[in-house]
Amino acid sequence: MTTKIEGHPSDALARRYGIRSFPTLMILDASGKKVATPAGRSIEAFDNSLNNLRQLDSLRERESNGEKGLGASILLAELRLGSIDFEEGSKRRSGLKIVKTRKFDKAQWESDLAEIDEMLFNLELAELFQNTGRDEESQAALAEELYAMAKNGKFASGNMAARYWSVVMDAAKDNKDKKIFGQGYGILYEMYKDNPRAKEYLAGMKTELDAMK
Numbered sequence: 001m002t003t004k005i006e007g008h009p010s011d012a013l014a015r016r017y018g019i020r021s022f023p024t025l026m027i028l029d030a031s032g033k034k035v036a037t038p039a040g041r042s043i044e045a046f047d048n049s050l051n052n053l054r055q056l057d058s059l060r061e062r063e064s065n066g067e068k069g070l071g072a073s074i075l076l077a078e079l080r081l082g083s084i085d086f087e088e089g090s091k092r093r094s095g096l097k098i099v100k101t102r103k104f105d106k107a108q109w110e111s112d113l114a115e116i117d118e119m120l121f122n123l124e125l126a127e128l129f130q131n132t133g134r135d136e137e138s139q140a141a142l143a144e145e146l147y148a149m150a151k152n153g154k155f156a157s158g159n160m161a162a163r164y165w166s167v168v169m170d171a172a173k174d175n176k177d178k179k180i181f182g183q184g185y186g187i188l189y190e191m192y193k194d195n196p197r198a199k200e201y202l203a204g205m206k207t208e209l210d211a212m213k
Contacts, residue, residue: 035081037082053081059073069101075093075096076119086126121154121156122157128142144171147167150168150183169181169185181208181209185206
């Protein structure tokens with residue numbers, strides 16, 4: 001869906017799928033269920049989504065044929081596709097249990113859980129940003145909540161990292177927390193150091209960091 005036109009039939013489609021920004025890209029199955037949200041508008045992003053869908057179909061077929069212990073792999077595949085929300089993902093994450101079969105790989109299990117938790121945290125953040133009002137009080141409360149998360153070692157990744165750290169670093173500056181501000185600067189520096197347009201932005205943050213006691 002590329003744009004919103006008041007009164008257009010696509011308005012109902014936007015409401016059905018909770019579309020709030022444009023363009024929004026989704027892959028639907030024959031019944032109209034959302035099965036993937038490509039992580040970009042490139043051909044590569046669509047190809048990645050299609051490959052992930054094939055992998056998910058394979059995992060589900062193996063499960064239907066009686067193979068045990070695939071719950072984490074299936075949940076991770078669905079999270080990668082963007083086909084489930086934070087609430088459903090969290091519920092299923094809490095129900096995951098080790099099933100030790102001949103194919104059980106402890107290292108892979110732990111790696112899958114770590115990625116699941118990372119992606120669920122990003123979904124939680126996305127909901128927080130979406131549901132927070134634009135008034136000053138709501139924004140201040142959000143900043144303190146995210147700052148507390150950072151102090152507890154919960155950090156955003158991927159597409160959420162820049163937005164998360166921009167809020168957390170403002171709160172860290174207000175709290176004179178050089179450690180957290182420095183962590184954010186280091187992450188944003190690695191993200192944008194090769195982008196000429198970010199040179200001034202990064203330099204300003206470095207100046208602020210150096211001035212903090």
